[in-house]
Structures are given as structure tokens and as C-alpha cells.
Amino acid sequence: MPLDNPRSNFSKWYDEVLLRASIVDVRTPTKGANVLMPNGYEIWEAIKNFMNKKFKETGHKNAYFPLLIPEEFLQRESAHFEGFIPEVAWVTHVGNTKLPQKFALRPTSETIMYHMYAQWIHSHADLPLKYNQWCNIIRWDTKETRPLLRDREFFWSEAHTAHSTYEEAAKQVEQSMEIYQSLFDALCLSYLTFQRPDHDKFAGAEYTIAYDAPLPNGKVLQIGTTHHLGNNFAKPFDVKFLDTDGETKFVFQTSYGISTRLIASILSIHGDDQGLILPPKFAPTQIVIVPIIFKKKSEGILEACQELEDELVELGYRVFADLREQYTSGWKFSEWEMHGVPLRLEIGPRDLKNNSVLAARRDTLEKENVARGELGDFISDVFDKMAIYLKKRADAALASLMRNARTLAELKEIMRNNRGIVKSNWCEDVECAKKVKDETSSSILGTRQGVIETPDGPCLVCGNEGKVVAYIASSY
């Protein structure tokens, strides 16, 4: 049964592909907390492996902090507390006994981590301190939940750093941007980096940098964030150090994270109406081998498929030779296309005779005969080509969504029809931002990070002087 087209009916396509490609199963008793199925889980593991290498290169260490956070910790930074309180899940009892104080399930770990940082940091020699945590997060979002896009329980990586000065923390913000860029590039994603407007920054941050990637339905998805925390947390958590000048000072901090949302982004932007298309580096199965059996001439084919599997595993690829007899080769083609396996290799009687295989790319669906002796080079070459192709396609998808609006009426028109990422002029007044949100179902993403843009007209809402060039989209 073919899928819908992700561009014409994203929602239906998305739900179906998650289930059929073994990414997520939502049939749990806990709305918004789903089962991350084997393929979804393995994509996340591949992302973790990539990130752990980057973290090691850049001096981050992994550790794990408690899930339960005392209420009093969350309260210490008031903006932080107010930002998270509506969606915090509270543990109040153990067995039949009420606890003397209640604990939050971590909606994020600044407070518990900085309680430890205060014990670990004493002098400038202890800085910078850079820890990362991979963990589950609970945010009991009361809005509509959507698997991977808006979950009540999800996985993430949260890195937390401490520095001697504001400027060093700002540099760390830049390093995080570089790390994420390398990840997003490897995932063949196309995205924009924004500084979020003040009214939408992280609760407790000086400023927030966010990475937004488009989805096929013209909405955008925040796939990561970086926060400069100033010493907003250092003060209430008393994270101090003895500086080289003999003075005791508060540290400056940053935090940054990516989550399983990233999987939603990869699946959605690369997929098509046959199912997923996974970037070869991150695909749980990179190559599937399918025997083409005709009753009279099938001799040696299954063995050849098995041999080829062994050979390619030896080369370090994740390979599956689908030798199951109860399925036709046509069924197998569809199944593995649905799963997004980058490369399919077919061996039939003629291939066996010619000592070749038929190779089918998942991205372009092109087929090609490849001599067995050239297969190693072919695969490494075609995987590079696929990554380039997927990235170009993602770039084109992002470019095709860019719009301009000079007035709220124009913005409304865009959001009513085909949606997109709308460039406009804004006076920076939060009332105008609110009006955008209330009247258009979209919101101000912020200003481009690292790109200087000058307003060329008045604020799209109030008509007063445009102070910044802002981008507006409908987001998850």
C-alpha cells in the first residue's frame, strides 16, 4: 500500500511511516510518551556516536545526573521556574507515603548540574568545565502531542559549560554552533540559525540561539538550541571561582542541546512517497541484499547473497541479506524502500553468471550494474553521492519556502495558503510579536545569527520603524 506524499499530506504520511518503518509506536497508555522502536533507536544511537566523537575532540565529558530535582532547586532561578512550572511532572509519594518535599522529573538539568558544579569548581584552573548528559526528559506538554515532534518524554543531549568570563562563554556558544553544524551537515539537513527574540528565549538565559529546519508542510522545527546563561544560574547556585587576580567571582555558563526531535527532521525532509530515505552514515541498515529467484535457475543465488553480506560486513557496513522465502522480491523492495535503506543490491541468475550485482539507490531510485570486483569502491562512492544529493535536495526545499511579507495582511495570506519562512521588518515590540502569533498561527523565530541584515521598511504589524529583519514561521 503506497504512502501519501509527504508534501501534500504530511501529517498522514508522517504517522504512517513512523509505524511502518519501525521508528515509533504510539499505542501506549501514556499519551505523548511512546515506544522508540528499533530503527528510531538506532538512528539516535548513530547520532550519539557522532556527537560523542565531537565532544571528545572538544573536551566535553559525559556524566549522568539524577532524574529527580527538588522543587526548591527549580525555584531558585525565578524566570526558569516560571518557564517550566506548567509542564513539570511531580513525584509526591513513595509507596503509600507522602514525601516531605516533592521532586520534579527533570524538564532540563541546569539546577541539579550547577549544584554539583558549585562543588567541583574552586579556582580558575577548574575552568572551563564542560559536561554533557544523554538522558530522558519529561515535559508534560498540555498541547497536542506529536511523536518525536512534541513528546512528553524524549531523549536529549544537554551540554553545560562554565567559564571565567562572559566572552569565553560567548565563544563556547560559537563552538556549540560549529559542533551542531557538523552534525546537521552529516545528517544532510538544511536549516537556519536564529537569535531568538527576548520574549522567546530560554527561561533563565541571556540569549538563545536556535536552529530551525523546515518540514515538508512548510512548518519549521527547532532542532537544537544554545543558551548563553550569563551568571543567572551561577548566583543562585553559588558557582564561584578564585580568579588569577585573587578575586572570587561567579562563573559564566552556557547550555546547549539536541533531542530526538532531530529524528523527525531527518525522516521528514528526506522522505518521499515510498517511505524513508536515510543518510547512509546514520541508516540502521545501510545495504540490503535481495536474491532474485526464478525457480529453474536459482542455484547458488542464496549462497552468493550470503557471501556478499559477509564480505560487506567485513568492510564495516551494516548489511542485511533478506533471504526469507515467504516474501517475494517485489515485497522486499517495497519494505526496504519504506525503511529508507540507502542501497539495495540484487543478485539474480544473470548477475551470478556475469559476476555482477544490480545496485539500486534509494534516493534517486536509479539502478546500475556493478561488477563484483568494483563493488567496494562503488558503495563508498555512491554513499558520498547520496549525501550530497540529499543535502542539495534539502537546501532546495528550504530555499523554496523563503517568502517576504511587508504587512500583517501579506503574512496572513502566506500562512493561510502554502506557509513558509517569511522575512519581514519588525519594530522589536513584544506586542507586535503577540499580534503575529494571535492572528496568523505563526511566530517570530528571531533574527539571523551571523548574518547582518538591515530593515528596508516599517514593522509589518504597527508600521513604526522596523528595527530588525525578523523571520516568521509556523513551528512545532
Add this chain to the structure above:
Amino acid sequence: MPLDNPRSNFSKWYDEVLLRASIVDVRTPTKGANVLMPNGYEIWEAIKNFMNKKFKETGHKNAYFPLLIPEEFLQRESAHFEGFIPEVAWVTHVGNTKLPQKFALRPTSETIMYHMYAQWIHSHADLPLKYNQWCNIIRWDTKETRPLLRDREFFWSEAHTAHSTYEEAAKQVEQSMEIYQSLFDALCLSYLTFQRPDHDKFAGAEYTIAYDAPLPNGKVLQIGTTHHLGNNFAKPFDVKFLDTDGETKFVFQTSYGISTRLIASILSIHGDDQGLILPPKFAPTQIVIVPIIFKKKSEGILEACQELEDELVELGYRVFADLREQYTSGWKFSEWEMHGVPLRLEIGPRDLKNNSVLAARRDTLEKENVARGELGDFISDVFDKMAIYLKKRADAALASLMRNARTLAELKEIMRNNRGIVKSNWCEDVECAKKVKDETSSSILGTRQGVIETPDGPCLVCGNEGKVVAYIASSY
């Protein structure tokens, strides 16, 4: 500052080494829920990698299920519910709102997983089903907590399988035993496998197999368990399949797990009064390189250390060249011995001249000059030797703890003095088991799994006929 000896003052040694070797930091606001520090975290990651390979070879898939479990799910299997209720942490509120039903933080995942299994399993072709989950577990133990030994939050692996028959499930129990044996062997552990007595089996199981390893203080630690669940969960969770004979039947299930407790076992049994001794395969840092600098003759030494690091990283080892100038080489020796780094390589002026290094083994503390050209072979050889040495030492430690007791008085005497694992005859009456527990601070571990032993006398407690040979120890 030297450590205590783990054999003479285990408790003090343990607490100190956890902190100094960056394994666990207990200074959290949540008693029993600690910070797993970078070295502890990396050992766990190494265990995960080992297990994931085994799981793949044996057809297990990884997935992730929700942390929060509806109360009603736990209640469906009554023994299970009663077993876990005293230590369950309950989520009752979100934000300021009371939830219509409360959720347990998973103390184990049978119920939530089998709710999904009921949706995934329809026919015999869906069996066996074998999923594993790596996750955090919350058991709000009200007894004294001890880091890694008895935590309120810890990590584990829980594998859950479903089969057509009782016998197939029993075979799966055996496969789990083989998998764990390969892991425990790789970790150089020595342990005994028991079938737990009925009164101490897992809540909801037909029978429980447990793996107990000794600690230096003569207590034992349960480092893993396997449960045959019969169809005790299949019935309340309605996990059924259409069998080949056309009949619809309940599946038979098993579950088995290991946890971060395993880390406590490795650290304790291999460590000495210099700190940790880590099995080379699982050590976060396998080799440390220390330059020996004399002011006049230090030329080229730092460079040689750096080159050697690069060379060994290239060979696939986890290496750290400790080139820090603020520490003496003596300080570095102690530091890395504390961390349990298996091999230290020193380069001084004479080594540089002779194109050799001085290699110091962490286990035996032996030193040896090795020519640079032979270093690759030397390391792979010495790592094998260390694994053998550690395993032999662990075997000897276990053997030295084996005792016999014919009466409760003899048992009391052993438990009062040097403790140990005591072999005795037992009538299988739960009242006698209770008496052992109440009067000796030890308990019956069970009967040896896979070893046929015939009682040679009356029950050590009541003097009636001894029906089984039971083993007794004080455990965490």
C-alpha cells in the same frame, strides 16, 4: 594519600575510590540518586557496547519504552504489584494540576512492555520476540543506600522475550545465562549461579536464576538475574498467538537484566590499596603515557610522548599522554594508578636514547623495558595476560570465601567473624530461611544452577531432613 585496603576496610576504601577515580559523586540533594561521573559512565558504555554486540548476534533488538507506568498496569499481576509497591515513586501532579490517574516511575518494565507485545504478537510467526531496553530505573529503597550497590536511581539493561512454549522460554533462560557468562568472563569476574528459593524469586516469576559475585568484605552482590515468567504476565496482558495447530494460546516469557551494580563488582573485586584495577577491554583510559623530565635532559621527551600517543590511538587504543607541567611524574603515577589505568608507559632521557619505553602493569605493578618496535605486540600480549591474571585472582578470592556449616550456630560463627559463602543443607521450609535471615544477617541464596548436589545431612536450622544443598551469604 594512600587508600585503605579493600579487604580490611572495604567500606571506607569503596567510598574514597568512587570519588577519587571519578566514578560516582554522592553529594546530590537526592539520597541514593547520585552523579555517575565520567569514568563510571564510560565503563557502563563499554559494557553496553559489549552487550549490544551479543544482543545482535542472538537476535535481540533495542527499543525504548515509557518511563511512566499507569498504576493499573502494575496492579494487573498481583504478586508483581505487591513486590514493588513499597519502593515505587508516584507521579501524581503536573504543574498545579492533579492527574486523573497516578503513574509509577518504572521499577521494571514488564507491564508496559507486554502491553505493547500484545499488540505486536499475533501468530507463531511473530515468535520468538526478543527486545532489550537500556534505561534508568527508580526503586525508592527505604533501606540504607550505597552508591552503585543500592541506588534509588540506576541504569540497567532489561531484555524481555516471548515464546510459543514453556520449554522454549526455558531455553531462552539458558541463552541469557550464556550471554551473561561471556560478559562476566570478559570483565574477569568470578561468580556463582543460583536458582533463587521460591520465597525470594522475582515478583511474578516461575523461577529466578541469579548471578552472585563476592565483594572483598565477604558479602555477595547480585550482578544479574534471569526470570522465567511462565505466562503469568501473558494472561493479564493478553499476549496471545495463533499457533500452528490453529489454536490461540498465551505466550511464555522471560526477562533478564544487569545493572550499574556490575560496576561496583568490577571495581571492588579487582581493586587494591592503590585504587582501581580495570580490565583492559573496559577501561576508559587503557594506556597512560608519562614523560620523565630532568631539567637538563628533557629535550624531545614531550614530543616523543605525543607521538607515541598518536601511534597508539591509531592502533585503536584509548590513550592519554599526561604532559601537564604542574604535576610531578610521581603524582601522575599515583593518580593513574588510582584510576585503574591498566598500562603506564614512561619515557625518560634514557628511553628516548635507547628507543624504548618503560612499561608498568597496573595489576602486578611489574615494570619492563620494551623496545619501541615491539610495543604493539607487547601491549596486546600484556592486556591478554592482565585479563587472565585478574580472572585468576577473582577466582581465588571466591574460592577463599567458600565455607561449610552444619548448624545455625556454625553459620552464626562464620557470619560474626570473616563472613563468606556458606554451603549447608536446608529442608526448603521458608520458616527456616526466615530464621537464617533474622538471626545471622545473611540469607539463603538458593541452590547451584547446573550443578547437582546431594544433601549430606539434616537442615541446618530445624534438623529435619535436608532436601537441598543451599548457599548462604550476607548480600547487598
